[in-house]
Amino acid sequence: MTDTRVDAQRKAELLSTEVRHIDIKSFDARPIVDQMEGMSFTSRDLARATKIYNTMLEDKDCSIFLVIAGSTSAGGCMNLYADLVANNMVDGIIATGASIVDMDFFEGLGHKHYQALEIPDDNVLRSLYIDRIYDTYIDEEQLQDCDHTIGEIANSLDPKPYSSRAFIREMGRYLSKHGKKDNSLVKLAFEHDVPIFCPAFTDSSAGFGLVKHQVDAMKAGRPYMTMDSIADFRELTDIKIKAGTTGLLMIGGGVPKNFVQDTVVCAEILGHEDVEMHKYAVQITVADVRDGACSSSTLKEAASWGKVDTTLEQMVFAEAGSVLPLLASDAYHRGHWKSRPKHGWAKLFA
Template sequence: MTAQSNMKAQLLNNTVEHVDISSYDARPIIDSMRKMSFSSRDTARAADIFNMALEDKECSPWLILAGSTSAGGCMHVYRDMLQCNMIDAVVATGASIVDMDFFEALGYKHYQADSQVDDNVLRENYIDRIYDTYIDEEELQNCDHTILEIANSLEPRPYSSREFIWEMGKWLSEGNAKKPGSLIQTAYEKGVPIFCPAFVDSSAGFGLVKHQKERAAAGQPYMCIDAVADFRELTDIKIAAGTTGLFMVGGGVPKNFAQDTVVCAEILGVDAEMHKYAIQITVADVRDGACSSSTLKEAASWGKVSTTYEQMVYAEATTVVPLIGSDAYHRGAWKTREARNFAKLFGK
């Protein structure tokens, strides 16, 4: 073993372990936080609103994901939310779905980082860093290549991100998953649509670019991602769902995309209900020019979110998502929820 490969093995030594919300009961903590102040009380109210959404038989809760919390240890929280019928649709960044969830479904891991290591040394060892988390770049390129293989197997035509991710879930469920029970595979099996409105801003983008370049060079037609179809399909879900709730981790494109479905429905001549329940967990605020940080109250001015049951939680998401998830799991409102299976809207 070379000195470089030996160092890489040392750096990629401590794997990130994902939280299991069923293994601990966060209800006493949430109950205590409800009697406190600051972010603790905000967190308790967010948990209460999420439980209200789950108890509301007319409500369809959606999971909105931005940032790197999946790589940081919350991956199974989101997976279990789908598995337990807490979530009917997902809107996320491509990185959350591909570089993190699909990546681990292929059998790869995320690793706890040593903050003292020079990033140039990481580059020399083909290691990518997300704050204090490492990813093996060679494994990530294998993920790119797998996306290429899936793209090459499909009919050359436009696909919404939801449709392509459904194909990824199908591929995993056909015996190709090295790690069973990923978010993508669970969503495929449960009929929960996943949308990534900026899908190519991820590991998938590299595989899809190579697919198009190779097909074009050979004079062959190729598949592509239809972003307009994403918007149309999620708006179709909003119209079909009626009452909706948003569980938002981070902000950015996924947040705005999900909220905009109410406005889009109105443009289509449908009087869609504003999102009735809304929680956003973020560290961003409006001092940066509202970059990814417009508040839920502001969204009310656009006709997107009702402000009766909304809560901003200004906290780093990995510290509070496991608490809210465990609280909802153990209170058990999900046990009487019927899965919406919105994939049926698209013939799946």
Template sequence: MNAPANSNRKAELLANTVEHVAIDQYDARPIIDSMRKMSFTSRDTARAADIWSMSLEDGDCSTWLTLAGSTSAGGCMHIYRDMLKHGMIDVVVATGASIVDMDFFEALGFKHYQADSTVDDRELREMYIDRIYDTYIDEEELQNCDGTIYEICELLEPRPYSSREFIHEMGKWLAAGNAKKPDSLIEVAYREGVPIFCPAFVDSSAGFGLVKHQVERMKAGKPYLTIDAVADFRELTEIKLKAGATGLFMVGGGVPKNFAQDTVVCAEILGHEVDMHKYAVQITVADVRDGACSSSTLKEACSWGKVDVTWEQMVFAEATTVVPLIASDAFHRGAHKNRKKRRWADLFAK
């Protein structure tokens, strides 16, 4: 890696950190109550909040969070952490970037920064600053994150791991005193027994550390660990079989959305009869006309046998504008206080 030019200029651009909101800092109930009497996306948002609260009130329902996109970098990271901490979420299915490049990255003590929209991206490249729309991340720090994944690989037994199992080891490593920022999503999940699945785990900062681990081990003629994506699917389906009724809170779409929904079909293929996901909320800006998974409606998912349409709501909005409202509304209505924490990670304890 070449040293970036003009360190003073880089420091100037990386001056304003993104500050994460937390659901106990504000009470969104009055806003949601008002939106319920409005129209368009406001009323959709209120109905989504109502459905999510219903899923938390349902004592038989296991609630799952799916994450795609960059809302964790954009200020929602602590919302997701707090949802786990307060027993509002039993399972997380996410992109590798959400978990490694954003959450684990900040657990190592690094930050995301508000971007200056007037800067030329070629200048950013020269300074090793990566841009996520209007947010910056220091590439040098991100490569430190890559290297930390490599170090964790070197500590583990060389064998196949599901992403859930590997992320569990990351949480264990953080909890052992290595976290510079305590209470990351990964560390809270480790402590609370909430499994995190990243079905496309290597498509993230983790991938670079894993590749380095494999290449160096192969050169040395030594065994190396691998990520077993099939085990991810099997384990998540096992949870669906144990859980019975399930509710999905989906931020964005992509692989996490489809992976979580597909557990119903997988259970059927394995000879089990399970209910479709009973409650489902998705927040997305994807256009339904492109036929993609991210934009496919929850009613469409019903045709595939994945989601029941009785309690479902699509919210077509940029997620950082509505996730804080829905999550805070549910938190302050307090249905989670009567929920039993499922601790599905304990199913796989050895």
């Protein structure tokens, strides 16, 4: 028979050290990035990528999209992304459901991610209800609270189709009233009219809550809300058409990257043949052609599809958590964001 007191003690030991999210405002990376410009390899790539991002911020006609895939939010970049929104350094977000729900919304509810100071048997972690992302832990019981909260939000809405943007806005509204963390990306995006799109939204904790919402409604014989992925694509394309000049700051690849790039092609199909390719693009990734091109298509390759202009683009092949803080801190301290117009693209759907 399992001693629950021993298990509780062991779980508390494993979940004793919180991940501390980096604060880009607390240090000035400009001298480092300036020196990297005179170096070679990834250092010089990062310096050029940072210069391109600063050019996006300087260009008052440019709408900037932050594209997030992977687990950088859980790994310590969560406040970094929130600071980009709070300081008008991005105008729209396209991300995986995990980044938005399992990580940011999760912490917005008051929960935490923890450093794994040791890597025990994963079967032991399972027995303690601890989930692992590389060297980061999540309390599964807290994650289930996130699932149930998503279900509660769904239950409170009119039973009709919603784009992920529309539903995530309701998540932000919930956090603005009930949240436990001021510096939440989802909350700040709601307050600053920055739309968030998750093209694979239910591939996250949101999926569990939404499935329960639907099943409970079906059993009770009442209508239920649904997610409209076509509306996602249409809405983001609407923004691209109206924005004109656009820039991409992409962390990782996969679905979010392709989704935002495809808006150019979609606009053309809708008859907007004069739509601009994304003028600026930076991608930080560890994927290359050796993975069978699953997520590794370069920005130059995207030009062949008519998605990205190749004049001001830069690939940075690095683990994003190690270089993104330098780029973001440099851009924050150069201060071009202070004179940017606020686009407020979420108001387009009000």
